Structure formats: structure tokens, C-alpha cells
Amino acid sequence: MSNPDSLSSPDTSRALNMPPSIVSWDGPEDRENPRNWSNHRRWTVTVVVSFFTFISPVASSISSPSLSAISADLKIQPGSILENMTLSIFVLAYAIGPLFWAPLSELCGRLIVLQVSNIRTDISFQAFNTICAFAKTPTQLLVFRFLAGFGGAAPQSVGGAIVGDMWSPTERGTAMSLYSIAPLVGPSTGPLVGGWIAQKTNWHWVFWSVSIADAILQIAAFMFLRETYAPEILKRKARSVRKSTENANARSPDCDTIGVAPSQRGMVKPIVFLATEPIVQVFALYMAVLYGVLYLSLTTFVKVFTIQYNEGPGIAGIHYLAIALGSTVGGQLGARVLTRVYLYLKAKNGGIGVPEMRLPLLMVSATTLPIGLLIYGWSVQAHAFWLVPDFGVFIFSIGIGANWTCIQTYLVDSYAIYAASAIAAVSSFRAFAGFGFPLFTDEMYARLGDGWGNSILALICLVIGCPAPFIFYRYGARLRARSNGSSVEQ
Structure with a gap:
């Protein structure tokens, strides 16, 4: 029997023994590099991705004013944990979805993750959100809501990383503010x-x-979204070179066959970050508190203004503008301050930027949460004029918007191509709080009242959130130097 090796030509054998031919960008101005796309194209992608990140949180909370009607139809006891769970279980899926979608985007690219999660598979946000309307039992509604949340978690997981793919650190603040506002205003x-x-x-x-709004968004996505993850683009470019030139040794710089460790490119990356990275751990805990307070407020707002202020569901819903406006002001104003501070500190540091330059704003904005919660809680307790609790909510929402912009930009700067996994670790952990906090809302306020209940939340925000930026501003560089996942851009 002939030796299989004898079937190969000498040229082929030599080719197989040659070192890999690395395929990279065609110079610093290569238009295939997302950083070199036109501003118009980058902003278009940023806006579409932001809408993706907006529509999923809208779905998570839009049923809040209808909880009593849903409970009546599905025979759920009013005010029960089960009733609150029909709202918050959507957010529980956010705790699991990012652990799957984010590392997958680092293996297969951002674009396919966004599209598959929303429409191309049966396990999709679009399909299961629609089916929720046909639920006949509480169990069916809980299952459908969870599965819809799992699909809707993809934009939350990879959206920030997409922004990081396209915008350099000096440009990133404004773009990140637009993206960051979506999951908070939604x-x-x-x-x-x-x-x-x-x-x-x-x-x-x-x-x-x-579902109708998401279908329209899908049309825009297919028209405007393109792959932004540099390793995936270069991998496709290398594949094209191998096909067009018959150079079997053409490889992208990030190709697994030339030495990228499995620990750097695995589906367990978010879990590894959460278990080993102090930066991720502390900000995950802080964001859990912020997200928990946000969803706790979403759950109680309608009850506060319909029961204590005797307003109808439509009018009571208008008070949610305080959260939306506060988050918008915090995110937009915070982004501009964030960029100015970063550029100022970078210039003072000899033109070298580091992620810790994103933290001075957080030192200030972290104080707005306890202040706003105290105003909101005690004004409701005293049945003050409705504008006073709205003002308190507006103040702590400014903090939520500014804080999330700072934290997310800091994570993107610190972890670069692994930003999706770092953000996923934080998003996953905060989702548990978004799910859990509303479940004990009624009992907490029944026992403590609105004043003391919100005072406890203010104390938690003060203890966890206020020291963190000062600590990381001083020791963050040392922690990143010992990290296996940090990949800092300057």
C-alpha cells in the first residue's frame, strides 16, 4: 500500500512545513479596520446597537403597569412574590445570557451574536416575547419571559464591546455615553x-x-450592522487570502493555531474574570446594587403614585420620566466631562492614557445615589408634593447614568478585545440583583416604610460605591499588571 505522504507534491510538502504567513491590516489607514471607518458609518452602527440595547430593557419592564391585569387573568395573588417575579424573571435571564453571548462574540464575532440572539434561532427575544401574550398560566408566562430575556441579553453583553471596537480611547467617551444610556433609559x-x-x-x-418595534429594528440591523471585532475580520481576511492565493499558511494574528491560549479564548472567560479580577468583582457588586435599586424603583413607582398619590396608571407612568431624564443627563453630561478629564490627564501624563483616568468623574457621581435615594424615600414617607420624590429619583438616576458610563468605559479600556467578557461578568452579576431586589420590595417597605427602606439602600450605595473609584485610581494599574485578561489601549 502506498504511503499517503507520497500523494503530496514536493511543493505542497514544503508549503505545509513553512511558518505561518500572518495576515494583518494593510497599514494604519486600512479601511477594513473599524477604527478607520468614516464617522458617519461608526455613528450609524453605534446608534443601531444602542437601539438594540434599548429595546430589550423596555421589554423587561413594560409589563409593570399591567401586573394587576395579568394577575387577574392568570389567577396570580396580587402583591405576591409570584406577581413580582413575572416582571423580574426577564432580568434573571440577563444573568445567564451574557455568560454565553459575550465569549461567543469573542470566538465568532459580534455581528452573528446580535442577529442570532434576536431572530435567527427559535430561542430568541423576538419569538418568545411575542408568545408571552398567549400565556394561559403563570408557569407559561415565567418560562416565556425567561427565554425572551435570554435572547435579549445579547445586546447587553456585546454592545459596549462593539463601541470599543470602533472608537479609540480618546474618542470613546461620547460614543459610550450614547450606548450606555440605552440600558438605563429603556x-x-x-x-x-x-x-x-x-x-x-x-x-x-x-x-x-x-415585538413590532423589534421587527423594525431588525430591518435596520440587517441594513447597517457590520462585523466590528478585529480578530474576526482578520480571520475572514486570512481565509480569503488562503482561497484566492492558495497559500495554505496564511493565518490571522489571533488564530488559535498559532498559539492563543485556550484560557484567553474560552466560553468561561466571564466566569474567570468574575472569580479572579478584583476590578471586575468590585464593579460587579456596585453595579448589582445600582441595577437592583433601579428595578426596585421600577416595581414600586406605579404603586407609590397610584395608591399613595391616587393617580391612574397612565399618569403614574409619566413619573418614570424622572428616571429617563436623570439617566440621560447623567450619561450625556458625564460623557463630556469624562472625555475632557481623560484628555487633560493624558496630556499631563506625557500623552499616555490609562484606564484609571476614567475614574475621577465616578468619585463625584457616586455620591448622587445616596443623596437622591434619601430625598425620594423621605418625601414619599411624608406624602410631599409629587415633584419632590420625582426630584429625588432624578438625582439618583443622574448617578446611575454617569456611573455606568464611567464603569463601562473603564472596563473597555482595561480589557480591550476581551471587553465583552468583562462587561458580561458585570452584567451577569448585576442581573441577579435586578431579579432579586423587586421580590422583597413589598415586604421591606411594609416593615420599614419608604423613608428607612430607602435609607438602607442609600447606605449600601455609600459604603460600596464611594470608596471604590479612589481605591482603583490608586491601585488599578497594579491590579491590571497582575491580570491575565487586561489588555490596555493607550
Whole structure:
């Protein structure tokens, strides 16, 4: 029998023994590099991705004003944990989805993850959000809501990384502010719209309306979104070179066959970050508190203004504008301050930028949360004029918007191509709080009242959030130097 090696030509044998031919960008101005796309194209992608990140949180909270109607139809006891769970279980899926979608985006690219998670598979946000309207039992609704949340978690997982792919650190602040505002304004927009839906029609439309909006967004996504993850683009470029030139040794710099460690490119990366990276751990804990407080407020707002202030669901829903406006102001104003501070500190540091230059704003904005929570809680306790609790909510929402912009930009700067996994670790952990906090809301306020209940939340925000930026500003560089996942851009 002939030796299989004898079937290979001498040229082929020599080719197989040659070292890899690395395929990279065609110079610093290569237009295939997302950093070199036109501003118009980069902003278009940023806006579309932001809308993706917006629509999923809208779905998470839009059913809040309709909880009583849903409970009546599905025979759920009003005010029970089960009733609150029908709202918050969507967010529980955020704790699992990012652990899957984010590292997958680092293996297969960002674009396919966004599209597959939303429409191309049966396990999708679009499909299961629509099916929620046809639920006949509490169990069916819980299952469908969870599966919809799993698909909707993909934009939360990879959106920040997409922004990081396209914008350099000096440009990133403004772009990140637009993206960061979406997951914060979305949860407050849901009840604002859902309140009028609950008042004008039946609860099924809270799900159908989101699905219709998401279908329109999908059309825009197929038209405008392109792959932004540099390793994936170069991998495709290398594949094209191998096909067109018959150079079997053409490889991208990030190709697994030339030495990228499995620990750097595995599906367990977010879990590794959460278990080993102090930066990720502390900010995950802090964001858990912020997200928990946000969803706790979303759950109680309608009850506060319908029961204590005797307003209808539609009018009560308007108060969610305080969260939306506060988050917008915090994110937009914070982004501009963030960029100015970063450029100033970078210039003082000889033109070298480091991620810790994102933290001075956080030192200030972290104080707004306890202040706002105290104003909100004690003004409701005293039945003050409705504008006073709205002002308190506006103040702590400014903090949520500014803080999330700072934290997310800091993570993207620190972990670069692994930013999706770092953000996923934080997003996953915060989702547990978003799910859990609303479950004990009624009992906490029944026992402590609005004043002391919110005072406890303010104390938690003060203890966890205020020292963190000072600590990382001083020791962050040392922690990153010992990290296996940090990949700092300057």
C-alpha cells in the first residue's frame, strides 16, 4: 500500500512545513479596520446597537403597569412574590445570557451574536416575547419571559464591546455615553409606555408592541450592522487570502493555531474574570446594587403614585420620566466631562492614557445615589408634593447614568478585545440583583416604610460605591499588571 505522504507534491510538502504567513491590516489607514471607518458609518452602527440595547430593557419592564391585569387573568395573588417575579424573571435571564453571548462574540464575532440572539434561532427575544401574550398560566408566562430575556441579553453583553471596537480611547467617551444610556433609559421607558397601554387596551399589547418595534429594528440591523471585532475580520481576511492565493499558511494574528491560549479564548472567560479580577468583582457588586435599586424603583413607582398619590396608571407612568431624564443627563453630561478629564490627564501624563483616568468623574457621581435615594424615600414617607420624590429619583438616576458610563468605559479600556467578557461578568452579576431586589420590595417597605427602606439602600450605595473609584485610581494599574485578561489601549 502506498504511503499517503507520497500523494503530496514536493511543493505542497514544503508549503505545509513553512511558518505561518500572518495576515494583518494593510497599514494604519486600512479601511477594513473599524477604527478607520468614516464617522458617519461608526455613528450609524453605534446608534443601531444602542437601539438594540434599548429595546430589550423596555421589554423587561413594560409589563409593570399591567401586573394587576395579568394577575387577574392568570389567577396570580396580587402583591405576591409570584406577581413580582413575572416582571423580574426577564432580568434573571440577563444573568445567564451574557455568560454565553459575550465569549461567543469573542470566538465568532459580534455581528452573528446580535442577529442570532434576536431572530435567527427559535430561542430568541423576538419569538418568545411575542408568545408571552398567549400565556394561559403563570408557569407559561415565567418560562416565556425567561427565554425572551435570554435572547435579549445579547445586546447587553456585546454592545459596549462593539463601541470599543470602533472608537479609540480618546474618542470613546461620547460614543459610550450614547450606548450606555440605552440600558438605563429603556427600563424607565417601558412602564411609561406600558402605563398608557394598560389604561387604553389589554395587557397582551405590552408584548406585541415591543415585538413590532423589534421587527423594525431588525430591518435596520440587517441594513447597517457590520462585523466590528478585529480578530474576526482578520480571520475572514486570512481565509480569503488562503482561497484566492492558495497559500495554505496564511493565518490571522489571533488564530488559535498559532498559539492563543485556550484560557484567553474560552466560553468561561466571564466566569474567570468574575472569580479572579478584583476590578471586575468590585464593579460587579456596585453595579448589582445600582441595577437592583433601579428595578426596585421600577416595581414600586406605579404603586407609590397610584395608591399613595391616587393617580391612574397612565399618569403614574409619566413619573418614570424622572428616571429617563436623570439617566440621560447623567450619561450625556458625564460623557463630556469624562472625555475632557481623560484628555487633560493624558496630556499631563506625557500623552499616555490609562484606564484609571476614567475614574475621577465616578468619585463625584457616586455620591448622587445616596443623596437622591434619601430625598425620594423621605418625601414619599411624608406624602410631599409629587415633584419632590420625582426630584429625588432624578438625582439618583443622574448617578446611575454617569456611573455606568464611567464603569463601562473603564472596563473597555482595561480589557480591550476581551471587553465583552468583562462587561458580561458585570452584567451577569448585576442581573441577579435586578431579579432579586423587586421580590422583597413589598415586604421591606411594609416593615420599614419608604423613608428607612430607602435609607438602607442609600447606605449600601455609600459604603460600596464611594470608596471604590479612589481605591482603583490608586491601585488599578497594579491590579491590571497582575491580570491575565487586561489588555490596555493607550
